[in-house]
Amino acid sequence: MKLAILHYHLNRGGVSQAILNHLHSLATLPADQRPEEVALLYSGRKEDWPASVWRRSEWEHDPPFDVRLLAIPELEYDSSIHCEGQTLADAISQMLTGIGMTPDTTIVHSHNFSLGKNASLPDALRVLAKHGYRQLLQVHDFAEDFRPSNYRHLMRATGSQRPAELAERLYPSAEGIHYATLNGRDHKILLGAGVDPERLHLLSNPVIEFHGLPPRDEARPRVCKQLGVSDQTRLVIYPVRGIRRKNIGELLLYSALSGPEVCHAVTLAPANPAERISFDDWCELAEELSLPCQLGIGDPPSRQGHGVEFYDALAASDAVITTSVAEGFGMVFLEAWLVDRPLIGRNLGRITSDFTAHGLRLEGLSDQLLVPGDWFDLAAAREEVLDLHRWACRDFGMPAPETPPEDWSYGPDVDFASLPRRFQAEVIRHAAANPEQARASMEELNPGLAERLSGAAAERQPVQANAECVRKQFSPQAVGRRLAEIYSGVLSDAAGGEVGSLPDGEHILRSFLRLDRLHPVRLEP
Known part of the structure; x- marks a missing residue:
């Protein structure tokens, strides 16, 4: 078997790291189960991609298979109002056949093909399927999941007039086309859309050990000095880029309630300028209220950071925190235990249920963080949320509901993550001005x-037991075996026949575009 892995870019980050981890997972397989060779098809962008995928691994001097990087400029993010599916398919096909990756021996594993970053890609994959290329289409994120700009781009570029029409273009169905999801929630959604259960697979991301993590007694004084805090300060680290869905305001609220003995910190600022607006607002509020909360500590001083190394931040921490409201896989729920740290903050039950089913215990997390409704204008906040949902429905081409569902409620107390950002700021100000009273309430x-x-919740967590669970269930070895099983099923399937569409692709949009799933911080600038 030969394997072609396709993604828009190989820049450092979520999907690119998952691809790299998949390669390491495949390397753990017996020689007769590994791919003969792998081609990475991408646009040409590969910021921080390693010079060798085997660097600092046990295979550094004896690579288990060849990995080629093949740049196809047509895979770049696009802003075109027209689809060029045939052109992109020709470019991919010519590249593959040029290196001997023919349809009879090759699987094309595409990541986030329907996200709306390149509107031509779904059509191109249909063409490749007609040419006989067997495919695994892996969904990490959905355009339908409150990403209106992506969805509008897809609607315009494909000329679709209705969501159902767009869904027919995005989600192909045929022999030789299989789907993979990161979590049970998305697996269930695609089943509801009509994906053949025999061609739908649950594929977790592998979790890689943190080799080279410095000793705590070395990292801690170094990090405390960089942050300008006492060695006695409790450090709670949020190891993410501070994009909107990470719900940074909730971290500020934790900081306001915890007091000066605790320093909360986000490792990196957003790279995307559109995400920077809200992040800068939170930075200004933290400074205005003199909160012991530092955002972007890993960025260089030239970008208002402290230059703290990522591994140093983890090694120096007392606990890891997450306040995110949306994840595709939720790596932080697994990685914290591998750095021997407890995890506190917000639970995402639709994601973490896959982990707890394997025995992971997430006792430091809660499903919501309720705040009293008399700390802000509850009626105004409720109306803003309803207006935002109506706007989102219209933006996605769906009818806007005149009234909320009967089972939806808002108050008298409200989950902090359900508040528009200006009301979140009011809550944080109230907590900072009246810390003891606010904390008690x-x-x-x-x-x-x-x-x-x-910190008591952190001290009681089963860190070692959770680490053992992660190493057993989500190791490269476990994911390697899963990949081999999936690829074997894809390769044994027929291919080259008629390519249709999922019976009810619009089900995907209906599943996400619900009022009870709306978090305003994801949609506000």
Whole structure:
């Protein structure tokens, strides 16, 4: 078997790291189960991609298979109002056949093909399927999941008039076309859309050990000095880029409630200028209120950071925190244990249920963080949320509901993540101005919050047991075996026949575009 892995770019980050980890997972397989060779098809962008995928691995001096990087400029993000599916398919096909990757021996594994970054890609994959290329289409993120700009681009470029029409273009169905999801939630959604259960696979990201993590007693004084805090300060690290869906305001609220003895920190600022607006607002609010909360500590001083190395930040921390409201896989829920740190913050049950089913215990997380409705204008916040949902529905081409569902409620107390950003700022200001009273009120509303704020919740967590669970269930070896199983099924399937569409692709949009799934911070500038 030969393997072609396709993604828009190989820049450092989520999907690119997943691809790199998949290569390491495949390398753990017996020689007769590994691919003969792998081609990475991308646009040409590969910022921070390693010079060798085997660098600093056990295969550095004896690569298990060849990996070629093949740049196809037509895979770049596009802003065109027209689809050029045939042109892109020709470019991919010519590249593959030129290196001997023919349809009878090759699997094309495409990542985030329907996200709307390149509107021609779904049509191109249909053409490749007609040429006989067997495919695994892996979804990390959906355009339908409150990404209106991506969705509008797809609608315009494909000339689709209705969501159902667009879904027919995005999601092909045929022998030889299989789908993979990162989590059970998305697996269930694609089943509902009509993907053949025999051609739908759950494929977790592998979790790689943090080799080279410095000793805590070396990293801690170094990081505390860089941050300008005492060695006695409790460090709670949020190891992410501070994009909107990471819900940075909630980190500020934790900081306001925890007091000066605790420093909360986000490792990196967003790279995307559109995401920078809200991040800068949170930076200004933290400074205005003199909160012991530092955002972007890993960025260089020239970009208002402290130059803290990522591994140093993890090694120096007392706990890891997550306040995210949306994840495709949720790596932080697994990685914290491999750096021997407890995890506190917000649970995403639709994502973490896959992990807890394997025995992971997430006792430091809660599904919501309730705030009293009398700390802000509850009626105004409720109306803004409803207006935002109506706008989102119209933006996605769906009818806007006149009234909210009967089972939806908003108040008297509200989950912080359900508030528009200006009301979140009001809550943070209230907590900073009245810390003891605010803490008492919120601890009454949120069982377990007192332990999370004091550090007691962190101290009681089963860190070692969770680390063993992660190493057993989500190791490169486990994911390698899963990849081999999936690829074997794809390769044994027939191919080259008629290519249709999922019976109810619009089900995907209906599943995501729900009022109870709306978090305003994801849609506000």
